[in-house]
Amino acid sequence: MSRMRLSFVAGMAVLLSACASGPTPPAWQANAKTSLDAYIEAWLRGETRLANAAFARARGELASTGQAEQVAVAELTRCALDVASVAAAEGDSCPGFAPLAADAGERSRAYAAFLTGRAVDSSLLPAQYGAFSGAASLSRIEAPLPRLIAAGVLLRRNALPPEGVALAVETASAQGWRRPLLAWLGVQARVASASGDVALAAQARRRAALLGGIHGNSAAPPDSP
Numbered sequence: 001m002s003r004m005r006l007s008f009v010a011g012m013a014v015l016l017s018a019c020a021s022g023p024t025p026p027a028w029q030a031n032a033k034t035s036l037d038a039y040i041e042a043w044l045r046g047e048t049r050l051a052n053a054a055f056a057r058a059r060g061e062l063a064s065t066g067q068a069e070q071v072a073v074a075e076l077t078r079c080a081l082d083v084a085s086v087a088a089a090e091g092d093s094c095p096g097f098a099p100l101a102a103d104a105g106e107r108s109r110a111y112a113a114f115l116t117g118r119a120v121d122s123s124l125l126p127a128q129y130g131a132f133s134g135a136a137s138l139s140r141i142e143a144p145l146p147r148l149i150a151a152g153v154l155l156r157r158n159a160l161p162p163e164g165v166a167l168a169v170e171t172a173s174a175q176g177w178r179r180p181l182l183a184w185l186g187v188q189a190r191v192a193s194a195s196g197d198v199a200l201a202a203q204a205r206r207r208a209a210l211l212g213g214i215h216g217n218s219a220a221p222p223d224s225p
Helices: 003-012 027-045 048-063 068-084 098-103 106-115 135-140 144-156 162-175 178-195 198-211
Strands: none
Touching: 027 048, 027 068, 027 178, 048 068, 068 098, 068 106, 068 144, 098 106, 106 144, 135 144, 135 162, 144 162, 144 178, 162 178, 178 198
């Protein structure tokens, strides 16, 4: 797992240290981290079945604690990846997190609100978003995945300009992330068509054609264990 994706998970909740009580952490922590890492990797590659299976394992490990804040790590990760890959419907309030909200921490609730496009106290967000204040600051988010998530948030706010869409496209392209790249190329084609940029729209469609489809047929989230 790359340092970038580890920092993404750690930024939402300190998964491995939140409940550590000695030099040897309980097995669920390592198991949950391994499965959550696998979920993120498979989802971004467009491997839906592998992603769904890894998510179910991660959530099951976290649920074994009986702590809403731990389960929230999995659900917020899923919501964040949906936003990064433009898979979340407008107005989606992160349904997997909703039943956990009352017992989750303030930071988790703030992050969930952020993912839906609402304005929140930036001091409650993961550190990666410390420099984020809108489209002009998108490029200052150094880690690729948080940058895509922020772009998705701006898109949900109807506040992402064409250059922001282009940055999201190239961010996903540079990482070889099939699912978000395919989605952002679709956004770019629509935006370009709406503005009359026929050449850019055609180029975006050609690039999307090179990617093919998403593996696993169904992109639906897994059933909760």
